[in-house]
Amino acid sequence: MIKSVIIIILSFILESNLSNFISINTNFFNTFLVFSSLIIIDNILESKESLYIFAIFTGILYDLVFTDRIGYSILTFLIGSIIIKNINKISKLKVNIINYLIILIMYRLISYTILLLIGYLSFNPLKLFHSIYSSIILNLLYIITLKIIFIRGKS
């Protein structure tokens, strides 16, 4: 549990500060780092219920600090954590990196679809595509780094 909290605090600090150093135009945009950390936290927390509760609390904090839209991140993080827990049913591949990639893409699709459904965004597949490819490298690197540091022994 302490490890999970450390990972979340670290992710919040990085997500908040890296945007000042890395331009959105690069392929290393850091957005969604907090969500990415949930993928690793899943390996630390034993039960799925604890992951869901953790995702809800992280979502609340994320909304309070960053989006100012209480509810949006709670919902997306919760759906994201359900995907994380069921990734083995969704993807038959046993390659971790590909599974992480699928989770990240699905998360972005869902967060975009929700905003489309409530009429906040207009349909723009290019923007969705940009959101995926611009941040995927950094997110994957971040997940792998967290895995090496925090759950090296487990896997």
Add this chain to the structure above:
Amino acid sequence: MRKKKKERKKIIILVAILLIILLSLVIVIDDERKLTKFEKVIKDGVVTLSNFVSAPFLTIKNKFFSESKDDYQYNLEKQESIGLSNEILKENNELKELLKLNETLSDREYINATVINRNIAYWFNEITINKGFKSGISEGMAVINSKGLIGKIIKTSANTSKVKLLTDEHMEDKISVKIEYNDHFVYGLLSNYKDGEFIINGISNNIEINEGAKVITSGLTDLFPSGILIGYVDEVTFDNFDLAKTLKVKSEIDFDDIYYVTILNRNVDNNND
């Protein structure tokens, strides 16, 4: 049979919950919603902590990336002319003299601020700055930099404010602008932002607007004061019926790389009489 009924019930309940959540999100996601006290306190606390952590890195960055530093210095030193058309400043001075007013609606107070995070959560086209209502910032104020209009303040807490960028799809349809042509101005509305350019529709065919013409805010709506530079006309095209012109306006601002901003505080003195 019972199992099927139970499953159907479950699905109905799930769909209903999802619908309720989506409906409540419509309210929550509204840009005009003001932050609650609790939200403000949490936000300020976390941002202060985050600033503390990032301070040494920012100092190093500012030492090595002189461009951003120059921009900041420029903002500080040349506040009077940041993003403002000379024409409007002249007009403002003349009006002041004529009416012997100490201050007019166009009088502004300038507050400089640093961007502390940008476009987090990706979809919202917002930046957070390190000044809040304690520094005199309130919702609706215009935010500019040395190259023109950036956006407006949509949310404030004690030490931070959120700026909605001009490029956001919820912004541009509200901005009344005027376009310079032959020492005159023609009025129009920014209707869209596409591929890095703002679009102005419905300009009369009889008006000769050249590429490079200056586009500034008109001040006709209470959203932005007049005279703030938006950009320059990049391309003039005709609509499908050849009845009106469509202008593509290029802003000099790189909306993805903003580090320092200036907030325009309308300083209206009610004691003019």
